Amino acid sequence: MHGEICDGWVRALRGQTLCFTGRVLIDGEWIVRKCCEETAHQLGANCKSDFSRRITVVVHGDLASQAVTDKQRQYSKKLVGAARERDRGYHICVVDGDGFADLIEGYPALCRKLQRAQGRDDHVYVLPRPGDGILGGPLQRQRVGHHETDALALDLSRLDKGTEAHEATVAALIDYLAREQVEARGHARNAPRFDAGWSRGDEVFIAEVKSLTGTSEDQQIRLGIGQILDYAHQLQPTHGRINPVLVLERQPMNPRWISLAEANGIRLTWAPDFAGC
Known part of the structure; x- marks a missing residue:
């Protein structure tokens, strides 16, 4: 789901338009963006290198369900853009590396919640969820x-x-x-x-x-x-x-x-x- 409605899940790659923030950690192995894009294409998704409202899913590969206090969880400009679109009422889904791996294997992926860093408009964090990985x-x-x-x-x-x-x-x-x-x-x-x-x-x-x-x-x-x-x-x-x-x-x-x-x-x-x- 994307746009104004999201039930909390991305259920398949087919028909989605993806952009990646960089390489993606999949089951302990770093996969470069080009390979991720090729896999997504094979499963019926489109990919774009730049951010726009045509994007339905942002894949934040560096997240990989790590602790929220990890400074490496700061978002790139693409993820900041996704947060801003959400603020404007247009929902763009965000999945992490685990979620992208789930979608590749035919499992639904959790759409991650975002939170802005206090006093910063250009830093956004993803919130961990109880049960991540379980x-x-x-x-x-x-x-x-x-x-x-x-x-x-x-x-x-x-x-x-x-x-x-x-x-x-x-x-x-x-x-x-x-x-x-x-x-x-x-x-x-x-x-x-x-x-x-x-x-x-x-x-x-x-x-x-x-x-x-x-x-x-x-x-x-x-x-x-x-x-x-x-x-x-x-x-x-x-x-x-x-x-x-x-x-x-x-x-x-x-x-x-x-x-x-x-x-x-x-x-x-x-x-x-x-x-x-």
Whole structure:
């Protein structure tokens, strides 16, 4: 999205007109602007070397989700121009190197928020967001298919029930968070593949969702506990404290799972109320 409307995401390169502030840091490797432009062209984008209102996306390659206090995050003239256009009511999207890499791989990229340096009209900073490098694009509801009913389809039918229950729980979680004015998001491109994530203030939550329909409740909960602890452990060395959440289709029959989850630092919650999310 660009112009007067932006929902916070750049969803694809195709049809965009890009300009780059210089080389771009992509997954730890610096890529020169010419190569970035060639890749963007191959994916249906146009590129311009100068800044104008024809630009829909500015790629700030030196950002790469570093700390906002880093003086290298000062914007070039192109990014100052983007900030000025925003001030005038014309929104130009800004993505960092991670966002450009996401777009190349078919993931949506977060449109970065800008802030002017106090007392300076020619220095603008990008604001970090809780969950950078952890949370990906908006979480989407999935449609569930059905198998034909016959003598060989009994197990598949049970699997469908479990899948439907899983997706219904995910959908209910999305709706609950939306009512709380919190955006449910998927995993970032290079993050563990958790089912859902969100942020509240500076806190980041990642969740594994488990259905309890047509399967062993104990087995599902054990599996979910192991998965979400593993995901949080993978993220902590580089991202600090993460809040792991196990989301169930319904309240478990055995209350011992509540104390077990609490003892391991996991928030255990379930539909439809999702207490503690």
